[in-house]
Amino acid sequence: MNDPIEELVSLLSRLPGVGERTAARLTYFILGSDRQYALSLGKAVAEIHDRVKRCRVCGNFSGDDLCSICADPRRDPTLVCVVARPPDVTAMERGASFRGRYHVLHGLLSPLDGMGPDKLPLQPILDRIAGDAVREVIIATPLSVDGEATALYIAEQIRPLGVRCSRIASGLPHGSELEYADSVTLGLALKGRSSMNKRDE
Numbered sequence: 001m002n003d004p005i006e007e008l009v010s011l012l013s014r015l016p017g018v019g020e021r022t023a024a025r026l027t028y029f030i031l032g033s034d035r036q037y038a039l040s041l042g043k044a045v046a047e048i049h050d051r052v053k054r055c056r057v058c059g060n061f062s063g064d065d066l067c068s069i070c071a072d073p074r075r076d077p078t079l080v081c082v083v084a085r086p087p088d089v090t091a092m093e094r095g096a097s098f099r100g101r102y103h104v105l106h107g108l109l110s111p112l113d114g115m116g117p118d119k120l121p122l123q124p125i126l127d128r129i130a131g132d133a134v135r136e137v138i139i140a141t142p143l144s145v146d147g148e149a150t151a152l153y154i155a156e157q158i159r160p161l162g163v164r165c166s167r168i169a170s171g172l173p174h175g176s177e178l179e180y181a182d183s184v185t186l187g188l189a190l191k192g193r194s195s196m197n198k199r200d201e
Helices: 005-010 020-032 034-052 086-095 123-131 144-161 184-190
Strands: 080-081 101-104 136-139 164-167
Touching: 005 020, 005 080, 020 034, 034 164, 080 086, 086 101, 101 144, 123 144, 164 184
Parallel strands: 080 101, 080 136, 136 164
Antiparallel strands: none
16 A cells, blocks of 8 residues: 555656655655645635636636636737747746737647647737737737747737737846856857937837
8 A cells, every 4th residue: 555645755856856855755744734634725726727717818827717807908919929838928027017918829839749839829929919909919929939939920920910020039137147158058148238328219
């Protein structure tokens, strides 16, 4: 018979960013908590796939047919930010500076992983451009090989539709030192430089 503690530690350690020591600490925390907490936690995990669906507009995870962002009338439907995965929406929202809406791809072009253009769900965003009078699509895929390839492919598909397509800026994070930056980051920072002359604004 399997040890229930070892079994839970093993399951928790499969979560991203959770090693065996952290998994053990979480396990003992659950054991030390009241039984109702453990039951509520188990119920929430067991029902997550049944209770969460993809927003019918943007594809982000949601408990309803429409996510809270797509359902918010204060958000600009003509400005759409394309991201790779749901956590990217959360990251963008933390900045509280983007007031448009999103489109979640749930993946990136990656031939080595069997993710070709035919498997990238682009038709929904193309339909949105046609139906919602979208004025700009901001591509916010990761600054990686797969992310850049995906961004270029999306831009190519959108270009014939006559809609402005932009890419998020990249470069050095605020407060960082040049000596610690890698060559790729420095190159992107130079490429994405902006003018400091008022007459050029």
